[in-house]
Amino acid sequence: MEERIVKQLMTSVKCTGCGQKYEMRDVKIIGNHGDLYFLQVTCSACHSRYMITAVVNDKKNADIVSDLMDEEFTKFNQAAAPNTNDVLDMYAYLKDFDGDFSGLFGYKKV
Numbered sequence: 001m002e003e004r005i006v007k008q009l010m011t012s013v014k015c016t017g018c019g020q021k022y023e024m025r026d027v028k029i030i031g032n033h034g035d036l037y038f039l040q041v042t043c044s045a046c047h048s049r050y051m052i053t054a055v056v057n058d059k060k061n062a063d064i065v066s067d068l069m070d071e072e073f074t075k076f077n078q079a080a081a082p083n084t085n086d087v088l089d090m091y092a093y094l095k096d097f098d099g100d101f102s103g104l105f106g107y108k109k110v
């Protein structure tokens with residue numbers, strides 16, 4: 001992939017330090033190994049500097065890597081996204097969770 005396109009893609013990324021979007025001139029391509037790119041970005045607003053590793057390719061539909069079975073993938077793909085209440089429920093549960101996963105999943109300790 002052309003370096004110009006990789007730099008153009010980085011203009012949609014914001015600096016984690018200040019939130020400023022990167023400009024093409026902020027991005028330096030250190031190198032690449034196939035689709036794996038090593039980038040250095042320097043924020044023009046706050047001058048924070050970051051190293052970024054990114055997989056960049058021009059496939060329209062990237063392959064999905066998963067260990068889910070087909071029926072599991074379909075189930076979770078059609079499920080609603082977690083909402084605020086789901087997160088609060090999990091927080092409440094984990095707040096008192098003692099870390100006993102064996103007990104949680106019904107296994108006995110040996």
Ligand SMILES: [Zn+2]
Nearest residue numbers: 015018043046
């Ligand atoms: Zn910044």
